[in-house]
Amino acid sequence: MNMDLGEGLRKALAKLTKSTIIDAKTIREFNKDLQKTLISADVEVQLVLQFTKDIEEKVLKSKPPSGLAPTDYITNIVYDELVKLMGSTYTPQIKKQRILLMGLYGSGKTTTAAKLAKYYQDRGLSAGVICCDVARPAAYEQLETLAKQANVAFYGAKGEKNAAKIVKDGLIELKDKQVLICDTSGRNALDNQLTEELKKISKEFGPDEKVLVISADIGQVAARQAREFDKAVKVSGVIVTKMDGSGKGGGALSATNAASTRVMFIGVGEKLTNIEPYNAEKFIGGLLGMPDIASLVSTVQQAIKEANIKPEEMEAEELNFDTFYTQLKTMGGMGSLKSVFGMMGAPDIPKDMVEQSEEKLKRYKVIIASMTKEERRDGKLLHDTKRIARIAKGSGTSENDVHRLVSDFNKMKKMFNSLKNDRNFKKRFGKFM
Ligand SMILES: Nc1nc2c(ncn2[C@@H]2O[C@H](COP(=O)(O)OP(=O)(O)O)[C@@H](O)[C@H]2O)c(=O)[nH]1
Ligand SMILES: [Mg+2]
Numbered sequence: 001m002n003m004d005l006g007e008g009l010r011k012a013l014a015k016l017t018k019s020t021i022i023d024a025k026t027i028r029e030f031n032k033d034l035q036k037t038l039i040s041a042d043v044e045v046q047l048v049l050q051f052t053k054d055i056e057e058k059v060l061k062s063k064p065p066s067g068l069a070p071t072d073y074i075t076n077i078v079y080d081e082l083v084k085l086m087g088s089t090y091t092p093q094i095k096k097q098r099i100l101l102m103g104l105y106g107s108g109k110t111t112t113a114a115k116l117a118k119y120y121q122d123r124g125l126s127a128g129v130i131c132c133d134v135a136r137p138a139a140y141e142q143l144e145t146l147a148k149q150a151n152v153a154f155y156g157a158k159g160e161k162n163a164a165k166i167v168k169d170g171l172i173e174l175k176d177k178q179v180l181i182c183d184t185s186g187r188n189a190l191d192n193q194l195t196e197e198l199k200k201i202s203k204e205f206g207p208d209e210k211v212l213v214i215s216a217d218i219g220q221v222a223a224r225q226a227r228e229f230d231k232a233v234k235v236s237g238v239i240v241t242k243m244d245g246s247g248k249g250g251g252a253l254s255a256t257n258a259a260s261t262r263v264m265f266i267g268v269g270e271k272l273t274n275i276e277p278y279n280a281e282k283f284i285g286g287l288l289g290m291p292d293i294a295s296l297v298s299t300v301q302q303a304i305k306e307a308n309i310k311p312e313e314m315e316a317e318e319l320n321f322d323t324f325y326t327q328l329k330t331m332g333g334m335g336s337l338k339s340v341f342g343m344m345g346a347p348d349i350p351k352d353m354v355e356q357s358e359e360k361l362k363r364y365k366v367i368i369a370s371m372t373k374e375e376r377r378d379g380k381l382l383h384d385t386k387r388i389a390r391i392a393k394g395s396g397t398s399e400n401d402v403h404r405l406v407s408d409f410n411k412m413k414k415m416f417n418s419l420k421n422d423r424n425f426k427k428r429f430g431k432f433m
Contacts, residue, residue, distance in 0.1 A: 100202055102198055238261050
């Protein structure tokens with residue numbers, strides 16, 4: 001019995017999302033679920049192990065940026081790794097081109113030829129198909145019928161066994177078509193005869209793309225097939241058909257991706273419109289049951305980007321008497337100032353600063369209130385004894401009290417400056433301000 005890949009992934013993710021703590025054990029269990037699911041979708045074991053190892057490493061070695069739910073962060077990691085496993089999005093170019101289709105029997109070449117021609121024609125280009133399958137008796141009629149249904153041009157030569165000649169004539173016959181798709185013979189396995197035939201067709205046709213068509217049911221065998229065809233005739237991409245009916249689609253996609261060939265289109269049904277460019281976001285979002293995965297990914301990427309902003313790029317709030325005063329005013333005491341600084345990663349505030357009496361604090365407030373704006377902003381002005389005398393008088397305190405405030409403030413400022421280069425401290429302080 002073959003568990004559906006999407007269902008398995010969704011279940012594993014749902015289970016993870018429900019866990020209250022996410023630690024090594026939770027991740028390992030999650031990975032076991034992923035492994036079971038992927039292996040039953042015929043993803044090659046070695047790829048599965050690498051996939052889960054990467055997830056475990058990323059999750060355990062990094063922390064979600066602040067403000068981001070851990071499960072969103074992990075979902076994003078899983079998504080990134082799935083894209084790495086299955087391949088990234090292909091964007092077809094809507095332009096004049098020739099596409100040569102190759103593949104074994106029953107892989108879906110003929111159907112795909114008509115689907116592709118229709119795909120480009122529906123996007124404004126004129127298109128035609130050429131039947132170069134000289135092996136199968138009914139190949140001509142099959143493609144002719146499909147071409148008629150798709151409303152695209154068709155060229156073939158019934159009974160002609162020289163595929164290269166068919167191509168030559170077809171190019172003349174269909175010379176006004178912007179997109180030409182060439183369908184070729186299949187085999188049970190790639191052999192020398194087919195290799196030679198494909199080479200001759202290719203030489204005559206001059207394709208922009210040499211595309212291997214494989215059926216999703218072959219699963220991980222797709223890797224071997226892609227390598228064999230690539231070695232024999234060079235492959236520029238793969239189309240995976242029958243993604244609609246196979247539980248091995250994940251296996252076929254990952255194998256193709258591992259064979260270093262890109263997946264261009266996927267076939268998702270028998271109808272002529274059932275073809276789509278491979279879109280990682282759509283496909284993997286669908287597997288994860290999260291059609292809006294793109295917005296989650298961009299949220300996470302934004303949060304990661306913000307967390308990576310270099311300290312020098314961040315505006316640090318200067319600590320001056322103004323900010324000091326605001327803090328005293330809003331927090332009402334050194335006790336809470338201590339807890340705020342502790343929270344910000346500076347637990348070692350000098351003891352004599354912490355253990356300020358309420359009375360002393362009130363005194364500080366009135367002293368600062370008696371300073372001018374300039375004095376509050378620029379502590380250096382308070383080296384001036386005349387200013388100190390004026391402030392003491394204005395606040396009804398002694399000059400000694402003012403000196404003590406300035407000295408406490410300087411201690412705090414020194415500590416603050418040494419912490420300022422600590423990125424985390426700065427971030428938290430920034431938030432707090
Ligand atoms: N469900 C489904 N069937 C497909 C798809 N592509 C092709 N087929 C079917 O697969 C069978 C073989 O296709 P065909 O184009 O003749 O393969 P060829 O031998 O490589 O030319 C046909 O019955 C097609 O209708 C697909 O994406 N989904
Ligand atoms: Mg065929």
